[in-house]
Amino acid sequence: MSGVxxxxxxxxxxxxxxxxxxxxxxxxxxKLGLLAPGTRLPAERELCEQFGIARxxxxxxxxxxxxxxxxxxxxxxxxxxxxxxAPPPAEPxxxxxxxxxxxxxxxxxxxxLGVAVLAAERAxxxxxxxxxxxxxxxxxxxxxxxxxxxADVRFHVALAELTGSPRLVSATTEVQGAMGDLIHHIAxxxxxxxxxxxxxxxxxxxxxxxxxxxxxxxxxxxxxxxEHVLAGLLPSPxx
Amino acid sequence: MSGVxxxxxxxxxxxxxxxxxxxxxxxxxxKLGLLAPGTRLPAERELCEQFGIARxxxxxxxxxxxxxxxxxxxxxxxxxxxxxxAPPPAEPxxxxxxxxxxxxxxxxxxxxLGVAVLAAERAxxxxxxxxxxxxxxxxxxxxxxxxxxxADVRFHVALAELTGSPRLVSATTEVQGAMGDLIHHIAxxxxxxxxxxxxxxxxxxxxxxxxxxxxxxxxxxxxxxxEHVLAGLLPSPxx
DNA sequence: CCCCAGAGGAATGGGGATCAGACCTTTTCG
DNA sequence: CGAAAAGGTCTGATCCCCATTCCTCTGGGG
Numbered sequence: 372m373s374g375v376x377x378x379x380x381x382x383x384x385x386x387x388x389x390x391x392x393x394x395x396x397x398x399x400x401x402k403l404g405l406l407a408p409g410t411r412l413p414a415e416r417e418l419c420e421q422f423g424i425a426r427x428x429x430x431x432x433x434x435x436x437x438x439x440x441x442x443x444x445x446x447x448x449x450x451x452x453x454x455x456x457a458p459p460p461a462e463p464x465x466x467x468x469x470x471x472x473x474x475x476x477x478x479x480x481x482x483x484l485g486v487a488v489l490a491a492e493r494a495x496x497x498x499x500x501x502x503x504x505x506x507x508x509x510x511x512x513x514x515x516x517x518x519x520x521x522a523d524v525r526f527h528v529a530l531a532e533l534t535g536s537p538r539l540v541s542a543t544t545e546v547q548g549a550m551g552d553l554i555h556h557i558a559x560x561x562x563x564x565x566x567x568x569x570x571x572x573x574x575x576x577x578x579x580x581x582x583x584x585x586x587x588x589x590x591x592x593x594x595x596x597x598e599h600v601l602a603g604l605l606p607s608p609x610x
Numbered sequence: 611m612s613g614v615x616x617x618x619x620x621x622x623x624x625x626x627x628x629x630x631x632x633x634x635x636x637x638x639x640x641k642l643g644l645l646a647p648g649t650r651l652p653a654e655r656e657l658c659e660q661f662g663i664a665r666x667x668x669x670x671x672x673x674x675x676x677x678x679x680x681x682x683x684x685x686x687x688x689x690x691x692x693x694x695x696a697p698p699p700a701e702p703x704x705x706x707x708x709x710x711x712x713x714x715x716x717x718x719x720x721x722x723l724g725v726a727v728l729a730a731e732r733a734x735x736x737x738x739x740x741x742x743x744x745x746x747x748x749x750x751x752x753x754x755x756x757x758x759x760x761a762d763v764r765f766h767v768a769l770a771e772l773t774g775s776p777r778l779v780s781a782t783t784e785v786q787g788a789m790g791d792l793i794h795h796i797a798x799x800x801x802x803x804x805x806x807x808x809x810x811x812x813x814x815x816x817x818x819x820x821x822x823x824x825x826x827x828x829x830x831x832x833x834x835x836x837e838h839v840l841a842g843l844l845p846s847p848x849x
Numbered sequence: 850c851c852c853c854a855g856a857g858g859a860a861t862g863g864g865g866a867t868c869a870g871a872c873c874t875t876t877t878c879g
Numbered sequence: 880c881g882a883a884a885a886g887g888t889c890t891g892a893t894c895c896c897c898a899t900t901c902c903t904c905t906g907g908g909g
Binding site: 378379380381382383384385386387388389392393396397400405406413418421422423424473474475477478480481482484485486488489534536537538539540541542544583584587588591 | 617618619620621622623624625626627628631632635636639644645652657660661662663710712713714716717719720721723724725727728773775776777778779780781783822823826827830
Binding site: 625653654655666673683684686687688689690691 | 853854855856857858859866867
């Protein structure tokens with residue numbers, strides 16, 4: 372019958388170890404700026420309980436992040452583990468991610484479309500203040516892509532939080548993490564960012580008047596924009 | 611700052627063992643009817659290689675599915691492992707699934723909306739024959755929910771395959787699995803199924819003329835239908 | 850009729866990941 | 880000065896997963 376289906380059902384099973392998952396979680400949160408530089412993580416004995424893992428396992432992840440320069444640890448009372456102020460340069464995207472960049476965009480489309488619809492349906496217009504502030508912050512950061520991108524991520528995550536769906540929030544952070552790996556190394560002229568941010572503003576207006584259909588239109592346009600940028604700069608499916 | 615965000619970043623890490631993942635994969639594929647009754651699975655020595663796991667691990671999953679009645683094994687030459695002809699009755703949904711049913715619906719909305727848009731954008735109208743056949747099959751099965759549902763699942767998975775995105779296909783099967791657990795135990799009058807299937811037909815028409823916006827409207831309506839049914843029959847958020 | 854190929858079933862030992870817990874070292878606050 | 884709070888270290892037990900081998904059943908070809 373369907374080779375695609377069999378390929379899905381019988382595809383290799385990837386068992387993610389607790390260590391890997393923890394490393395991934397903290398790593399993306401830091402790289403995305405969700406954990407701002409200088410932030411202090413909960414104490415190890417506390418954090419391992421939140422994660423539901425043993426402290427030794429947690430420490431493997433923390434040690435790795437310290438050695439890669441994303442965290443630094445301070446001993447003694449009043450110490451702790453802190454997000455590094457000078458983040459290490461991002462590594463170039465892995466080959467497998469590059470090969471599947473269109474798939475990542477497709478997943479992003481699904482997640483963000485769902486977020487747009489549900490946020491428009493459910494969000495309390497009075498709760499959009501912080502979102503609006505982020506749009507203005509982005510407007511002030513058109514020349515500094517790193518700062519712009521941090522606000523961008525917060526914007527999309529905050530929008531996801533408005534849906535009240537935990538799965539959509541975590542799906543958003545995941546997909547933003549993948550996108551970050553892809554776009555971090557390509558040029559972002561201020562004009563492009565300005566255009567992109569204008570769509571943020573329009574999107575917010577749609578959410579404010581509970582217009583889900585319009586939100587979908589704006590979001591679709593927004594995502595296709597970055598997709599076209601990627602299509603031009605990344606290797607073709609064949610390469 | 612944001613409690614929701616911290617709850618997402620520091621949420622418990624669930625490390626899925628290879629055994630669990632395999633059991634889940636095969637189990638949902640069987641329950642969804644993607645592996646039809648009577649189907650013969652690949653030989654164990656072959657299957658464990660496809661999954662990328664050891665045979666003993668694979669056998670744990672197979673043994674569990676045999677004992678639960680979803681599979682039966684035949685020894686000797688020409689034997690094999692077959693999907694049971696008389697599937698065991700589905701267990702009632704777990705409490706945690708019930709508690710998060712709205713979250714499941716939200717995730718489904720995202721996945722199916724993404725599928726609708728991308729299928730409408732990319733699908734070759736000439737490749738819609740099988741989809742159309744499934745709509746007609748559902749039309750003939752309005753009185754038999756089990757049969758209807760099998761075709762329904764195939765329809766949504768086939769639609770996802772049209773997008774060409776592996777992630778969306780697997781997301782679709784996952785979310786359909788969760789939906790199956792939720793809706794299997796509630797009543798489905800033929801009128802409701804007919805109404806639902808009419809939306810399938812309309813959706814297909816949208817895809818055929820590459821009308822993504824209309825596809826979104828129809829799909830949204832389609833999903834809200836089942837969501838309202840669930841809202842009436844499942845416990846409220848508080849319970 | 851015999852025997853072997855092809856299938857599931859079972860047992861072994863090793864290696865790595867994870868856990869739980871105790872203990873050490875550094876630092877600051879009372 | 881000493882207790883408290885934090886990271887850093889170590890150890891033994893346990894569980895999961897792997898690789899390998901061998902066993903058992905059964906149908907088909909010679």
